[in-house]
Every structure is written in structure tokens, then in C-alpha cells.
Amino acid sequence: MQIGIAGLPGAGKTTLFNALAHQHASVGGYAGAEPNLAVVKVPDERLDRLSALFQPVKHTPAEVRFVDVAGVAGGMGQDSSAAVLAHLRTVDVLLQVIGAFQSDRGPRADFEDFSLELQLADLSQIEKRVDRLEKELRLGAKGTPAERAAKERELGVLGRLRPVLEAGQPARSVALDADEHKTIASFGFLTLKPTLIVLNLADEQSGAEVLSEFGGLAADVPLTGVLALPGKLEMELGELSPEDAAEFMEALGVSGSELGSVTTEAYRLAELISFFTAGDDECRAWTIRRGTNAQDAAGEIHSDLARGFIRAEVIRWDKLLEAGSEAAAKKHGWVRQEGKAYIVADGDVLHVLFNV
Ligand SMILES: Nc1nc2c(ncn2[C@@H]2O[C@H](COP(=O)(O)OP(=O)(O)OP(=O)(O)O)[C@@H](O)[C@H]2O)c(=O)[nH]1
């Protein structure tokens, strides 16, 4: 999974990036054009417990890639904002960081300002593409009937997104089916992405108060979540040893880090789940979209497993732990034999039988 970190200049994006990815990218300066990148292993207690049982040679958690870009604000000019935001086209989830710790006009106004930048970036892409498609269709002669039909379809989807963006709403407020999503997937529209708004608090600032300004937003706008955390404090805690961090948190009266919920929320918003493979050689977590069937899930492991898929032996992670071994689980009758079309559930342990 890829998570993009975006927001107004100085909102605390790089601070949050450092906290999430245990990096030491420089903060407070004017950010350069190149994004900060880092890959982080996703902690998962379920996988840890499977590894404790199997004692595998390799323990392989899922990975998240964080992309931290420079700040974007009105007045920068559409071209330079577009160049920064283009780095976020391929991410699965957008973190929209709001600098609640320093905001002059209030976090809600900051949110609206930055959302406008995202909307404008999407709109300018749409306008260019619509002009081009209309011209091509007018010229007529070019292309087979199937190609023309595809262009009409694309124009239709873009034509539904455009007025919504012009009215100041994100593209994700339009309900699109899987085919429609596919038609426009290559644009990587920013306001179409699942978005987690992160309210970046001052150390002593109350999250509840700031969150109340965003009340209802997550419910009203699809694929949108909101959470609050003290980014700078989280970054500083991350630099301490676990013992020192625990002591520091106790002194501050903080119960624990909120960083874990950023990744959990991102998984939830992007409708991603994990399944596992477990054995003496390797225990490993795999990330798939909710609703993925067993054959496609097998393809995540290796294309041969999808191509030569026979069936999958499936058991939930906690049932496997309860049984104590695969053999014991089978004896209990807890291991199910599932075909290609089986929809993999979060926490399933899969053993794919295949033949190529
Ligand atoms: N008090 C407080 N200060 C913060 C917090 N987050 C960031 N800062 C400070 O705000 C300044 C900017 O932080 P950065 O993380 O560089 O912000 P940014 O959004 O990456 O900035 P650009 O990339 O330049 O747009 C730094 O001086 C940080 O120490 C926070 O949660 N609380």
C-alpha cells in the first residue's frame, strides 16, 4: 500500500512522515521538489503470533510506502502545484495534514483551502482531457467504432465528475462502479482517493475540540476519515528508546501513540485487508483489496499460483493458533477447501495448491 502525505506549507507533513516512517528528513525548512520516500513494515499482532507458533526462517510483514511531498497553496501557480501533486497520483490513500497547531484562520479553513487545491488540480486534468476527447470525436473519422465508444464512455464519466468538482466537492462523492473507475484510473485523480484528514495538534492541544469542527465530515463525504494527533510529539517519541518513550508518555499523561491508527485507518478507507501464508520457511502477510477472490489473492503471491490454481486450504489465523498446527487443524475439520471464486476474508491463512 502507498500512502501520500499532502497539505498546506508548514502543516507538519514531514514531521508526520518522520514519525510514521522513523525517518530523519529535515523539517521546518522549505521543502524541495523531490518527495521524501520511505517503506515501513506494518506491525500485525496476528502475524507475530503465527511466527511465534511456526518459528519460520523468514518473518515478512506487509509494507507501506509513504510519500511526503512539498506543501501546496493558492498563489503558487497551477503549474508548480500540479508538479508537486503529480507525485501523489499513484498512492492508494491520501493523508491530508492540517496544521491545527499553528493555523491562523482555523483548521477548518485550512482544510477548505487545501481541498480547493486538490479540486483545481483534478479539474484542470479533466478540462484538458474533455477538450481533447471532444475534438477527437468531432473529427470523427479517426478510430474504430469500439474506440469511439470507449471515448464516449470516458467522456461520460468525466462529465459526471466535473460539475461535482466545480461545486467544490471531491470526486469521491460521486458513486462510480468498477468499470467506470477503470475508465479513469490512469488519471489518478486526487480527490477520488480515500482521504484521511490528520489534524496535527500542538503538544498540549485538545483533539476533541479540533475534531468537533470536522464533525459529520467523515460521515457526509464517502471514503473520508478524520483523526487528530500531536505530530511533533509523536516524532520525538519515536526517536526515544521504548523505555524512555514509555516514561516520557507517563510524565505527559499520554496513554499511547496514535500513529498505529493512521495505518489502520488507511487500510480501512482503502478497503484493504490482509491474508497470511504460514509455514516453517516463512510467515508472511499479504495486502489485498476487500472482495478479492482466492485465485487473484494467490496471484499476489506468485503469478504461477493464479495460473495453475487448483484450490486453497483456508483457516482463520486464530483457529490455526488454537489448533497448534496445520495437521491438528485438519484433524479438527477446521481447514476448508475453497475454490477460485472464494472471497478471501481478513485474517485468513491460505495454503494454495496449484499445478503448472
Ligand atoms: N508545535 C508543533 N509544531 C509542529 C508540529 N508539526 C510540525 N511542527 C513544526 O512546524 C514546522 C514545519 O514542519 P514540517 O514537518 O517541516 O512541515 P511540512 O508540512 O513538511 O512543511 P513543507 O514541506 O515545507 O510544506 C517545523 O518547525 C515543525 O517543528 C506539531 O504537531 N506541533
Ligand SMILES: [Mg+2]
Ligand atoms: Mg515537508
